[in-house]
Amino acid sequence: MPSLLTWIDHDPTARDRALRILSLFQEKESRDELGLGAIRDSFADMLFPGTSTIQTRLRYMLFVPWVYRELERKRIAPPHFAIKASQMEMALVEPLLENEDQAGIFGRVAGKALKRLPSSVYWNGLGAWGVRLVSCSQDEYHRYIDEVYRRRDSIRGRYEEDDFTESETLTWHPRLPDPPDGFPDKIEGLNFNLKPDEASFLLDRILKSQEESLLVHLALNCKPVECDFPWQHPDGEGFSKEHKDILNYAEFFSTIMHGAAFLYNLMLAELAGREKRQEEHRNNPNPAIGCLAGL
């Protein structure tokens, strides 16, 4: 039997409440039918490869490989490999929560119910920055780590111990800094502050792997600033012509994306006869979008 939502249209409050419920359903059914998200992602990948908005604490880029390197050292095999990795990542939550600043900690809110572990969030970035050397999905890495062990054994057998090199079967960058003593569960004072050698390693990786990106330019030449959009960066004049061009197109695209939503909302407000809403949309502070009101 199909679901039915109805109300008796004599009470303005009840009617308004029902309309709000309907609008909630509308939100859940939103679709990216025009594929605008993929274009947005392309801009992000060109300018800031390996990063995403969910990544807010750089030291996770080290916590994750430290966990996996430790498991490989202990030669943990599937299926325990994935389970153990998950347990080790969860073990990071408690020590991190002992810090005064708890912002950006995965598991701060969800606790033991955490489903998206830091490793899944940072997996792509670790590959893009060349910290992770094995090119596969996280699930494939978990499932086929045994194969890596076997290949290492095979290579070790072919060379004398002294000459043995694991370069063919490296999964993580060989110059990855060492974790703090007792990592991950018996460590005191675990926090997100990068040590000099850790910062230097990550900067080196970004430089080597994403040399042409705006990310590298900002890391090398600019201080942290507060701005809403990259095209509003105060040092924008110093960006390369290519970066300026991309940012220019990105700004156009951003305006179009917001403009489409704005125009839709304005038309809805007009259809609904909501003059206050119409006024708000027409007074949009973004001049590029606000001019659409005249259409």
Place this chain on the structure above:
DNA sequence: GGGATCTGAGTCAAAACCAT
């Protein structure tokens, strides 16, 4: 303070494609 919204990565099922 709490709910709503934003953002990107990963998952998985459906659709599209390809080889036989």
Place this chain on the structure above:
DNA sequence: ATGGTTTTGACTCAGATCCC
């Protein structure tokens, strides 16, 4: 026509941020 492989896209999840 069938079966296998690849691609596509809806959906979910997290923390951050905005707004009431």
